[in-house]
Amino acid sequence: MLGEKDIEKAKEKARKVKLFAHDVHGVLTPNTFMVDVEGKRRYTFWHMDGFGDLSFNMNGVRPVFLDTSSIDDEGLYRARELKLDKNYYKVTNKWAKIEELKQEMGIGDENVGFIGAEITDLDAMNKAGFAVATADAVDEVKAVADYVTSAPGGKGPIREICEFVLRSMGKWDEWVEKVTKMGYK
């Protein structure tokens, strides 16, 4: 459990975030897939995680999909639905892509936020300025996280961390007011 001091530290780190990256399965999904008798696959996402990524995008934090885990093109479909396909990358090494984006955006490690769940996220967790674990992340990932969401993968961790980050930046209330008046789509 995070103490008050840890939360203050996490807020300080969250304030610097200019890019927020995540994989697809285990974060946007509960890491499950369904297969029917014909072999067709189905995946479950969380409606309001889309709002989280869009809120980042509208408030100066670039949301980035670093997809190492899609079986079909489910990660791309999700990004497309949110009109974030320009921020979608199918990769094998997450941090290598983040390095490229850092160069392009002229930002440093301290400006990178990352949320992970599995051992395959450890490299990026260790390097990102603000590292977040989902509630059901493996112990190794939680051990190196600055913040752990109360939502598990596929049940709203992006919605939750987006609010934490934008609140830390002091942007949340204004955003809520905007959304209340105009909607977000």
Place this chain on the structure above:
Amino acid sequence: MSEQEAVEKAKKVKFVILDIHGVLTDCVLYYADDGKKSEMFSLHDRLGSRALAEGGIGIAFLTSKITRTDEQVGSIYGVPPEKLWGTSAKIGKLDEFEKDTGLKDEDICYVGDEMIDLGVMRRVGFSVAPADASSQAKEDADHVTKRGGGKGVVRELAQFILEAQGKWDSVVSKLSKEG
């Protein structure tokens, strides 16, 4: 069986045979309005399968009948078609596999959850049951996972076996960079 005894057995494992229903799934069947059936699987188990492969440990599925669903899951987990075994004569299949490969009972780990699995579970060197397996399977098993069927049993078992064999840390450092 003590944890230490289970670790000793896990040290010897060279091959893992997995029952599908109740191990890779939680046994729930989803029927669509057109009668087509679906089942839910875990991507934690894809990582578990990959970790075992990195550690030099092979995998097979053993169930009464291999369906199109199982073939898809096999391909997602990296299990080759010749390692998808569909037969209810599970002990006969084990005998055949051992004869073909020269592997012995003690080299093999089997994960099962029901009565049909007991024969194989009693034969192999390291028998495992998911947390929500039938009571007979759990009583017979050398080790019971904390996770239930369909919730990452293979992921947890892979870590247990690879830690016992001292291979886990190197597998983690490899997988952590490759995503």
